[in-house]
Amino acid sequence: MVRAVLCGYYGLGNAGDEALLATLLQMLPSSVEPLVLSANPTQTQNLHRVAACDRWNPATVLQALQASQVFIWGGGSLMQDVSSAASPVYYGGLMGLARALGLKTIAWAQGVGPLQRSWTRWLTHQALKTCSEISVRDGRSAHLLQSWNLKCTLAPDPVWALDSLPVGDLWQLPAPRVAVALRPHPQLTAKRLESLSKALVDFQKATETCLLLLPFQPEADEPIAQTIQSQLPGPSVILKPNSPAQLKGVFRGVEMTLAMRFHGLIMAAAEGCRCFALSYDPKVSALMTELGLPGWELADLPSDSSEITRVWLEHYANGDPLSSDQIQSQRDRALMHQDVLIRALAT
Structure with a gap:
């Protein structure tokens, strides 16, 4: 051993x-x-x-x-x-x-x-x-x-290949569902957060969706989730699954994901969910380019919340998730990280 x-x-x-x-x-x-x-x-x-x-x-x-x-x-x-x-x-x-x-x-x-x-x-x-x-x-x-x-x-981020687990309680929440994963960052100014919150309110009114607010780092992200939730007119929940596998499994039951979090986008895309990115970091921007994900650099976020809502509604109605072939390709290539471990540990 x-x-x-x-x-x-x-x-x-x-x-x-x-x-x-x-x-x-x-x-x-x-x-x-x-x-x-x-x-x-x-x-x-x-x-x-x-x-x-x-x-x-x-x-x-x-x-x-x-x-x-x-x-x-x-x-x-x-x-x-x-x-x-x-x-x-x-x-x-x-x-x-x-x-x-x-x-x-x-x-x-x-x-x-x-x-x-x-x-x-x-x-x-x-x-x-x-x-x-x-x-x-x-x-x-x-x-x-x-x-x-x-x-x-x-190779792609290894989380593409993480085995996911279903979240039983998720199916008790109203459908359709949209996930939101925001995080604090200097580029997410109070004004931009206000615009995003108002856009989410209008988006929820138009789609009658249940919003799942996912604080990937609760200590940092949960205050933002609470701020947004306090303004929403429809059903919502701040969701904190017990394990990474269950967190990834959340996206099985979600129609669309709006995320800043890098691994939020990867998990959602890997589970066949439509994604919209808000980039604060080169790694998120690179992922957007590689996968062809729609989104904005935070610095370029429209100041008019109605424009944000319009674009989200368009993607919700007409956007596509990755194909099963694209997802399988990412997963297969992510397994190259496992090959590295096997090769290194065999010598």
Whole structure:
């Protein structure tokens, strides 16, 4: 049995990152015993049924690494310096320590960057060049690694391949249903949120839909969901499923999804739901381009809420989800991340 330390943005209440961990655990060979570095080990143990330890406790982390043979960066935009320059230091430092202790290192399903500082670019390059295998989830990351002469596997985000579970209570809610997944961001100004809220009110009046408000990171997103819900004239619910698999399963029973959240769009598209994107980040914009999703950059959001409503109604009436062939293609290609794990762990 091989013991592997899994490191990512785990135990911090972000459903997208928990979905990445769930997919990584789903893809790991049965010969691997995982140990997750988590900000909330008890929660991680209960949610994923896996051993976990405190990511903030240096002694515990060192002990975990010393007792393991493999170290895996477990997906997402870990090496970026836009939200915080501390992120590359933490993750890059752990990668360096793992290599110094003789562990095999794997960078799995990474979104590398943006890296605005020269020293974070250097640190990222140093961390990645020692990896046995690297997989990335977007072309921009692959291009950056190619400029560093580093080989990598490019495949869609692994959450495309996450097995979903049905949410029984969902069918008790009125149909048709539309999901909304917004998050706080400097570009989501009070004025823009007001426009979106008014557009949702008018959209609901016109369609008589039940709105499912999905806070992917409840601590951050739920206040926005509550603000919107307080204004809605029709049925709505703030929904917080118990697991990433159930969260993905929510979109089986949804006609359309309006989302800022990257993994909200992926989960919805993967379950055959029509999607409309509101982009705050290059990764969301790239996903819109790749899949041909309609949407706006937040900076370009119409100031007239009636125009927002008009476009949403048009997509609700006439828009199409991805075809079954497109969904299967994304899922099949996402499984290339599993091939990376199998290949790295077999040598």
